[in-house]
Amino acid sequence: MKKLFKVLVFLVFLAVIGFAAAMFFTSDLTDVANNFFTAIKNGDYSKAQMYVSNDFKRVTSVSALKKVFPYNRFRNYSGCSFSSREKNADGTAKLKGKIEFSDGSSMPVEIVLVKEGEEWKINYISLSPTGVDVASNSNNSSDSNYNFLVKKTMDAIVDGILNNDYSKVYMLASDNFKNQIPKERLASVFKRFASVNINWNDIDSMQPVIKRTNVLENGVLRVEGYYPTSPKKVGFRFEYSKDGSSWKIEGLFLRFEK
Incomplete structure (x- = not known):
């Protein structure tokens, strides 16, 4: 029984180490996401564009970004947490989790990133359940959605x-x-x-x-x-x-x- 207990403790220890390693090696991804939303929280949409890919930037102007991520909503941004983090050998990565707001609400989010030079950049954002793909799926910005x-x-x-x-x-x-x-x-x-x-x-x-x-x-x-x-x-x-x-x-x- 003691041997079984020791094995279980060891397995739990390995799981904790693995989780900590995953958090450490993907922290650069979450930093990019947090910096992006923090810039919007501060109303600095030009700075937010520093964290997106060239492809994203080319098709989504600052004015479009304001429609997609309205300041009135995102000024209450308090943080983001991710239950799934992936880094791929082809220079892409994916985060899946939620955006949290100071009013107690949250919004599921999925973010795809690409490596540009030595930096990770946001290439795609999907906000659920509204089905936002890069841009908001509202009537006011239906064109920019696609x-x-x-x-x-x-x-x-x-x-x-x-x-x-x-x-x-x-x-x-x-x-x-x-x-x-x-x-x-x-x-x-x-x-x-x-x-x-x-x-x-x-x-x-x-x-x-x-x-x-x-x-x-x-x-x-x-x-x-x-x-x-x-x-x-x-x-x-x-x-x-x-x-x-x-x-x-x-x-x-x-x-x-x-």
Whole structure:
């Protein structure tokens, strides 16, 4: 009995050591998240952008950030705690937990981070149960909800059109998409767009115009809109499926509009 007790104590000791190690080796992730929300608490949205990735920053302006994380709500921010912390070998990380407010309320949150140089940066924020993806899912900011998805997808497509290499598209695609559409077919589909009189490089500095979004019966998210290119607009219809905390490409469609 004493031997069993000693074994149990040893196992508990190992568990405590493992937990402490996990907290230590992921503290840099939680520091980034806390610094981000603290900056917003202080009304310093420009400083908050210091803690987000270049991709996040490119599609989410300071004014959009204010709509997503309104000061009237986040001035009561008191801290965040995370029940799940992951660091991956590919330079990504994930935090899952909750944001706590001084009024006693809390908000579930999931944060995906990426390594830029030697620093971790926030690349994606999902607030539940409101279903916020990078931006708030309110009527006042419905367009900005999906800007990040569309921009990232379109950047990958444009890179493929200009370089005839759709590897970046495949990095964002679901397994189902990859199994059904080989890279060669993707190159063939988009080949005709390369010869059109449009400066594709201009799209990087443009914001997409989101016309409509809806979730299909199979759970696929469909986002439709256009880029205000000249002489013709580039219309798009993108479809995504949820893979854990990330949206993956399920379908791509481009067209020219007057």
